[in-house]
Amino acid sequence: MPIDAVKALAAGPRTGEISWTAKDVLLYHLGIGAGTPATDPAELRYTLESRLHVLPSFATVAGAGAPGVTSALSLPGVEVDLAKVLHGGQSLTLHRPLPVEGTATLTDRITAVYDKGRAAVLVMRTEAADTDGPLWTADARIHVRGEGGWGGDRGPSARREAPAGEPDRTVELPVREDQALLYRLSGDWNPLHADPGFAERAGFERPVLHGLCTYGMTLKTVVDTLLGGDVTRVRACAARFAGVVYPGETLRIRMWRGDGETRVAVSAAERDDAPVLADTTVGHS
Structure with missing residues (x-):
């Protein structure tokens, strides 16, 4: 078996x-669709360096994507075909607001290997800290078909x-072709x-959007819609990737807004509301 659970753990x-x-923060914000309309003061918080606030989901790409799925595939005991790999879910806990610029130490390890019958699931935990203490803890669930x-x-x-019941708010958000x-x-x-060729080999009709891009777009929508645009109110965000986005x-x-936690469901509108993110929560003050 290419995954050696004992060795990995x-x-x-x-x-x-x-x-x-x-610059990295600005690029990430643009990548999740910030900046429309370009002159909107609410969007300039994400796109203009002089008033920049960091959306907490930036932690999933800080350091050029170090906590990503491909990082787990280089850990001991894991040797698999990338075409069989899907990001199944992501949780993120913020210990304090993320600085616009910074240096941090990342520590990651496999904390669980599960046998789902047709697939294996790896749980990779990443912890980040700087000289002032912990910044974030993230768990990525990685499915290997x-x-x-x-x-x-x-x-x-x-x-x-x-x-x-009915949701408190519903937002329709277009995904750009690029x-x-x-x-x-x-x-x-x-x-x-x-x-496109790789996507076809992996079983998809064409390239798909990164699950973590949908994750970031969703968190930004919750912040902008229910939290007054205040990124510092976010305490945690978790989601299961239930389907693809093209x-x-x-x-x-x-x-659905609750006391200290908002429940979220995300679907693809043009595909009869096919589920995209499920079991999604945003913890906040």
Whole structure:
């Protein structure tokens, strides 16, 4: 089996240093669709360096995508075909607001390997800290098709009951045709998001949008719609990637606001509301 669960779990943590600048933050914000309309003061918080606020989901690409899916594939005990790999889910906990520019130490390791029968699921935890202390903790769930079935632990279910009642807010958000091409410049170079031939080999009709791009677009929508544009109010964000998004489609983002937590469901409007993000929560003050 290309995934050696014992070896992966026994491996010590991998540590490295990352740095980012305001330019990296601006590029990420543009990659998740910020800047429309370009002169809107609410958008300039994301696109103009003199008033820049950092959307917390930037943590998923800080240091040129270091915490990404492809990073987990270079860890001990993991040797798989990239075409079989899908990002299944992402959680992020913020310990304090992210600075516009910074240097941090990243520590990542595989914390779980689950046997889902037809697939294996790796959970990679990434922790970031700078000289002032912890910045964020992130868990990525990575599905590897065809690598299950060895009799291992199936692990917990990531599914939650759907929110009750009508959503408090619904936003329809267009995805640009070139959005994946722009987003990948923040560090996720997986050809699934740009190369039609590779996408076909992976079982898709054409390149798909990065799940973490949809994740960032969704968090920005919640911040702008329900949190008054204040990124510092975000405490956590978690989502299960339930389906793909094709560039050029429209995201339908439904939000149910609760006390300290907003539940979110995201679907592809043109494909009969096919689920895209499920079990999605944004924790906030």
